[in-house]
Amino acid sequence: MTNRYFVYLSYDGTLYHGWQIQPNGRSVQEMLQNALSLILRETVSVVGAGRTDSGVHARQMVAHFDTEKSFDCINLSYKLNRILPADISVSKIERVDDDMHARFSAKSRTYHYYIHTCKDPFCRYYSCELHYDLDFNKMNMAARHLLDVEDFGAFCKSHSDAKTTLCKVYEAEWIRDGEYRWHFRISANRFLRNMVRAVVGTLIDVGRNRITLSEFDDIVAGRNRSAAGESMPGNALFLENVEY
Numbered sequence: 001m002t003n004r005y006f007v008y009l010s011y012d013g014t015l016y017h018g019w020q021i022q023p024n025g026r027s028v029q030e031m032l033q034n035a036l037s038l039i040l041r042e043t044v045s046v047v048g049a050g051r052t053d054s055g056v057h058a059r060q061m062v063a064h065f066d067t068e069k070s071f072d073c074i075n076l077s078y079k080l081n082r083i084l085p086a087d088i089s090v091s092k093i094e095r096v097d098d099d100m101h102a103r104f105s106a107k108s109r110t111y112h113y114y115i116h117t118c119k120d121p122f123c124r125y126y127s128c129e130l131h132y133d134l135d136f137n138k139m140n141m142a143a144r145h146l147l148d149v150e151d152f153g154a155f156c157k158s159h160s161d162a163k164t165t166l167c168k169v170y171e172a173e174w175i176r177d178g179e180y181r182w183h184f185r186i187s188a189n190r191f192l193r194n195m196v197r198a199v200v201g202t203l204i205d206v207g208r209n210r211i212t213l214s215e216f217d218d219i220v221a222g223r224n225r226s227a228a229g230e231s232m233p234g235n236a237l238f239l240e241n242v243e244y
Contacts (some may be wrong), residue, residue, distance in 0.1 A: 002066045002067065002068050002098075003066065003067060003068070003070075003095060003098075003146045004064055004065070004066050004067055004095070004096050004097070004100060005064060005066075005067070005094065005096065006043065006062055006063070006093065006094050006096050006100070006102065007032065007046065007062070007063045007064070007065065007080075007090060007092075007093050008060060008061075008062055008090065008091045008092045008093070008094075009028075009032065009058070009060075009061050009062075009063070009088060009089060009090045009091065010058055010059050010060060010061065010088075010089050010091065011028050011057065011058050011061065011087055011088040011089070012057055012087040012088075012212075013054070013055050013056045013057045013058065013234070013235075014057075014087070014125065014221065014235065015057060015087060016028050016031075016052045016054070016055075017054045018051060018052055018053045018056065018126060019048050019050070019051050019052045019058075019061065019112055020048070020051045025054075025231070027217050028052075028058075028061070028088060029046060029048060029063070029184060030182055031084060031085065031088055031153050032046050032063060032084070032088070033045060033046050036044070036065060036080070036151060037072070039076065039079050039080065039083065040067055040069050040071070041071065043068065044067065045065060045066075045104060046063040046064065046065045046241065047063060047065070047101070047102050048062070048063045048066050048102055048103065049061060049062040049063065049102045049103050049106050049242045050103065050106075050109060050167055050191065050239065050242075051193070051230055052076050052237075052239055053193070053197075053234050053237075054234055055233070055234035055235050056234045056235075056237045056239070057126070057235075057237070057238045057239070058084040058179070058238065058239040058242065059060060059238055059239065059240050059241070060091075060239065060241050060242060061239055061242070062102050062242045062244075064096070064100065064101065064102040067104050070167070071150070073092070073094060073095070074093075076093050077090045077092060077093050080093075082117045084155075092211075093131070095099060100244070101218070104243055105241050105244055106127050106243065107189065107241050107244060108170060108187050108188065108189055108242075108243045109187065109189075109191060109239065109241070109242050109243075110171070110185065110186070110187040110239075110240045110241040110242075110243075111185075111186050111187075111191070111196045111237060111238065111239055111240060112183045112184065112237075112238045112240050113128070113131050113183060113184040113186075113196060113197070113200045113232065113237050113238075114126060114127035114128065114154050114177075114181070114182075114183045114186055114236045114237075114238070115127060115128045115129075115132055115181070115182050115184075115236065116128075116129055116130070116133070116180050116181045116182075117129075117131065117132075117181075117182075117233075118131050118179075118180035120180065120181075120211045123181070125235060126235060126236060126238075127235075127236050128182070128232055128233055128235070128236040130204070132204070132207070132208045132238075133208070134207035134208065135206075135207050135209065136174050136176070136182065136203070136207060138206055138207060138213065139174050139203045139204075139207040140173060140174050141206065141213055142171065142202075142203055143172040143173055143174065143184070143186075143203060144173075144207045145213075145216070145217060145220065146169045146172040146199070146220075147169055147170070147171075147172060148187075149168055149220055150167075150168075151165050151168075151170065151223055152165050152166075152167045152192055152195060152223075153223030153224075153225070154198075154202075154219050154220050154222060154223050154225060154227065154228045155163040155190070155192065155194070155195045155198035155199050155202070155225070155228055156193065156194070156195060156198075156225060157193040157194035157195075157225070157231075158191040158225050158226075162192050162193065165192055167188050167189060167190050167191065167192065167195070167224070168188060168189045168190075169186065169187070169188045170187045170188060170189075171185055171186060171187040172184075172187075172199075172205075173184045173185050173186075183242075184196075184199075184200055184203070186199065191228075194231055197231040197232040197233075197234065197237060198225070198228055198229065198230075198231050198232075200229075200232045201228070201229030201230040201231055201232045202216065202219060202228045203216075203229070204229060204232070205229040219220055220240035
């Protein structure tokens with residue numbers, strides 16, 4: 001009898017070409033699959049809750065796999081952490097119902113994008129350094145508009161294989177962490193490829209007064225990726241949480 005398990009893990013994405021297995025690049029999915037296959041002595045396939053891009057990190061990613069083998073979940077977690085590299089960590093493994101799916105059963109996902117506005121050697125790998133004068137009040141006014149948006153085509157990577165660009169955003173807010181540090185928190189039922197970094201880039205344009213709030217609304221309504229802001233660097237983006 002085949003049983004399904006959820007793996008809860010975190011990773012530093014600096015050295016990886018994203019979550020998904022790539023033909024010519026190292027991926028987190030590949031590392032986890034290989035480790036599970038080695039321990040369980042069978043070919044294991046894992047399915048993730050999403051696909052983080054190259055260089056993007058995860059404080060919590062969830063993946064599922066199926067196996068007929070029986071094992072102690074705590075012991076398997078321990079063995080995985082012994083085999084996996086230092087930049088990938090498994091927090092727990094749990095048996096779930098067979099109809100649970102790491103991707104399709106998720107109710108929401110939350111991302112944080114970190115920025116700092118003063119040179120800081122301790123932020124350089126996990127935050128984006130900006131030296132613009134930013135109007136965060138205006139950026140939050142624009143961000144609140146996203147809660148009423150249904151179609152996020154303006155923030156979808158060109159030539160994406162997404163069947164629909166419809167999403168439901170539950171939270172979108174810039175939060176101050178310190179005198180020179182902020183993060184953008186966004187939660188939604190699903191995300192399009194490159195969506196968060198494109199949203200952040202466009203909100204930055206609002207904060208720099210390069211576009212008005214009205215123009216931001218027009219960009220969203222126009223659903224044209226080329227009209228939106230640049231895609232921000234991946235090193236400052238974290239998948240924070242996945243809810244089921």
